[in-house]
Amino acid sequence: MMTALSFFNYWVVVILMMIGFYCVIARGNMVKKIMGLNLFQTSVFILFISAGKIVGGSTPILREGVEVYSNPLPHVLILTAIVVGIATTAVGLALAVRINEAYGSIEDDYIAEEEDGDGQ
Amino acid sequence: MTITELMPFSVLVPLIASLVCALLPGRFWPWAVTLAAAIASAIIAALTLPAAAQTTLSYAFGNWPPPIGIEYRVDAANAFVALLVAGMAAITLPWAKKSVDKEVPERQGTFYALFLLALAGLLGITLSGDAFNIFVFLEISSLATYGLIAYGSDRRALLASFRYLIMGTVGATFLLIGIGFLYVMTGTLNLHDLSERLPEVRDTSTVRAALAFIIVGMGLKLAMLPLHLWLPNAYTYAPSFVTVFLAGTATKVALYVMLRFVFTVFAPDWSFVVLPLSTVLMILGVAGMFAGSWVAMFQPNIKRMLAYSSVAQVGYMVLGVSLVSVVGLTAAFLHLFNHALMKAALFMAVGTVIYQVGSARIEQFRGLGRTMPWTLTAFALAGLSIIGVPLTAGFISKWYLIQAALDQGQWVLVALILITSLMAIIYIWRVIEAAWFKQREPDQQAVGEAPLTLLIPTWVLVALNFYFGIDTRLTVGGATAAAEALLSGGLLP
Numbered sequence: 001m002m003t004a005l006s007f008f009n010y011w012v013v014v015i016l017m018m019i020g021f022y023c024v025i026a027r028g029n030m031v032k033k034i035m036g037l038n039l040f041q042t043s044v045f046i047l048f049i050s051a052g053k054i055v056g057g058s059t060p061i062l063r064e065g066v067e068v069y070s071n072p073l074p075h076v077l078i079l080t081a082i083v084v085g086i087a088t089t090a091v092g093l094a095l096a097v098r099i100n101e102a103y104g105s106i107e108d109d110y111i112a113e114e115e116d117g118d119g120q
Numbered sequence: 121m122t123i124t125e126l127m128p129f130s131v132l133v134p135l136i137a138s139l140v141c142a143l144l145p146g147r148f149w150p151w152a153v154t155l156a157a158a159i160a161s162a163i164i165a166a167l168t169l170p171a172a173a174q175t176t177l178s179y180a181f182g183n184w185p186p187p188i189g190i191e192y193r194v195d196a197a198n199a200f201v202a203l204l205v206a207g208m209a210a211i212t213l214p215w216a217k218k219s220v221d222k223e224v225p226e227r228q229g230t231f232y233a234l235f236l237l238a239l240a241g242l243l244g245i246t247l248s249g250d251a252f253n254i255f256v257f258l259e260i261s262s263l264a265t266y267g268l269i270a271y272g273s274d275r276r277a278l279l280a281s282f283r284y285l286i287m288g289t290v291g292a293t294f295l296l297i298g299i300g301f302l303y304v305m306t307g308t309l310n311l312h313d314l315s316e317r318l319p320e321v322r323d324t325s326t327v328r329a330a331l332a333f334i335i336v337g338m339g340l341k342l343a344m345l346p347l348h349l350w351l352p353n354a355y356t357y358a359p360s361f362v363t364v365f366l367a368g369t370a371t372k373v374a375l376y377v378m379l380r381f382v383f384t385v386f387a388p389d390w391s392f393v394v395l396p397l398s399t400v401l402m403i404l405g406v407a408g409m410f411a412g413s414w415v416a417m418f419q420p421n422i423k424r425m426l427a428y429s430s431v432a433q434v435g436y437m438v439l440g441v442s443l444v445s446v447v448g449l450t451a452a453f454l455h456l457f458n459h460a461l462m463k464a465a466l467f468m469a470v471g472t473v474i475y476q477v478g479s480a481r482i483e484q485f486r487g488l489g490r491t492m493p494w495t496l497t498a499f500a501l502a503g504l505s506i507i508g509v510p511l512t513a514g515f516i517s518k519w520y521l522i523q524a525a526l527d528q529g530q531w532v533l534v535a536l537i538l539i540t541s542l543m544a545i546i547y548i549w550r551v552i553e554a555a556w557f558k559q560r561e562p563d564q565q566a567v568g569e570a571p572l573t574l575l576i577p578t579w580v581l582v583a584l585n586f587y588f589g590i591d592t593r594l595t596v597g598g599a600t601a602a603a604e605a606l607l608s609g610g611l612l613p
Contacts, residue, residue: 021290024286024290030282033286037286037289037290040290040293041289041293044293044296044297044300047297047300048300048303051300051303051304074303077252077309080252080256081255081296084256084259084263087259087263088259088263088285088289091263091266091267091285092282092285092286092289095266095270095278095281095282095285096282098270098278099275099278099279099282102275102278103275111279115276115279
């Protein structure tokens with residue numbers, strides 16, 4: 001039955017994606033920006049995983065009596081994408097630490113003032 | 121070993137060498153290993169190009185036949201871009217030694233390891249024939265690039281790197297969403313297989329959304345006008361060598377990915393019809409040409425001036441694409457190649473000045489024409505190429521671009537191209553005026569000519585600018601073959 005609710009996963013994807021994107025754009029704190037980025041990426045992971053699910057399908061393990069099983073490939077892809085996401089978060093947080101050492105803050109507003117002082 | 125089996129090594133050699141590099145101490149060996157790996161890569165890429173121009177090479181990783189396994193699929197278009205990327209790395213690395221010693225005195229093993237990762241990532245993007253593999257390599261090269269930019273000595277390098285990380289990750293995630301939509305609709309990730317299965321399902325909003333996501337995502341990576349905000353700061357505050365390499369390669373590879381999707385995966389007779397791509401790209405390209413050149417004219421920092429000039433040059437390439445013809449695409453590929461040559465030469469000349477003087481501000485260029493004649497002459501000659509003076513490489517690409525515009529009777533575009541070239545004269549002239557027609561202030565330190573290890577690679581690139589302005593067999597031949605390879609997938613609208 002195709003109702004609005006049967007696309008529940010996809011609604012979650014869209015909502016999470018927009019929350020994450022909003023955080024990235026609107027938040028001045030760099031750690032919050034990275035959190036937003038994480039939400040944004042996670043929503044895409046859910047999109048991939050949801051697409052791999054087949055209604056009534058079992059886990060993709062070869063065994064007796066199982067004809068219909070979910071597509072395992074999206075899971076494998078997303079495993080890789082999660083690793084990429086962790087690496088991105090790690091680099092982002094490392095940069096935030098260095099910025100905090102250099103400027104004494106990770107707030108965009110504060111840094112923008114400092115930056116004006118640095119000249120061209 | 122056939123050329124097909126050799127071809128994947130141009131990615132594997134830098135990838136493995138980066139591991140070795142990360143473990144090496146000191147200043148000499150990391151650089152030497154990097155140089156050796158880059159030269160090996162460039163030689164393999166140079167051997168691949170003639171073979172790929174004749175037949176499409178296909179290598180199945182792990183012997184899993186495509187479309188199930190990951191395939192490296194190389195035709196004239198990717199072989200051309202791969203040769204550019206690996207060749208630029210091999211030519212600029214001899215220059216890097218002294219500049220990097222001065223700007224990155226410590227932990228050079230890690231620095232060169234990151235550089236090799238970025239190189240392997242960029243080459244992987246160009247050679248891979250698998251959509252998800254392209255995403256992974258894109259992130260490998262991007263993450264390495266964020267690290268490289270953060271090596272800059274100015275603390276603003278950290279901010280530039282962080283902002284690039286945010287925008288770059290959003291761009292790459294957009295590409296991932298686009299790839300996800302394509303996978304959902306077709307059940308395959310192999311680019312060639314996608315191009316065969318897409319026609320059946322392409323009149324759905326999912327596939328249209330995929331096209332839009334991929335174009336916006338790659339537009340971010342390629343610094344197409346409204347999405348270029350990360351580029352000026354990243355280029356200005358990165359170490360000189362990183363700027364030289366990025367300016368020559370990173371945006372070009374992003375443009376290639378965009379073209380590969382728009383032309384090969386979605387045939388141009390569909391992608392340029394379902395979205396008003398031609399109009400959008402034309403407007404963004406022209407706006408980029410103008411805004412980039414305009415802002416460049418007023419920059420007090422020469423590195424930042426050249427960065428804005430890069431935004432303008434990306435505009436020329438995008439404009440070439442928007443004309444959707446063999447000549448237009450040829451012009452885009454030609455400019456992709458020639459712009460790498462001229463912008464790398466310019467950034468190397470500026471990097472040499474930074475090595476001697478310590479700053480790239482325009483006041484610091486005063487009187488340098490007399491004390492550093494070789495460096496500044498190299499800058500002026502490479503500047504001629506970016507303006508598009510005949511006998512330089514820049515002239516050839518603009519000539520083809522103007523021809524492509526004339527073929528479609530677009531006289532306005534021809535005028536716009538000429539006007540932006542005049543703007544290039546102005547921003548290059550500012551440097552020449554400061555260097556030759558102004559005296560050095562008494563309180564400014566007097567400097568002599570730069571060491572030969574910096575001058576020779578710069579002059580090699582300047583010479584290449586003139587060589588490819590006169591003998592265009594390699595560039596025009598390669599670019600035409602690349603354009604034809606991309607357009608072979610579908611008919612023109």
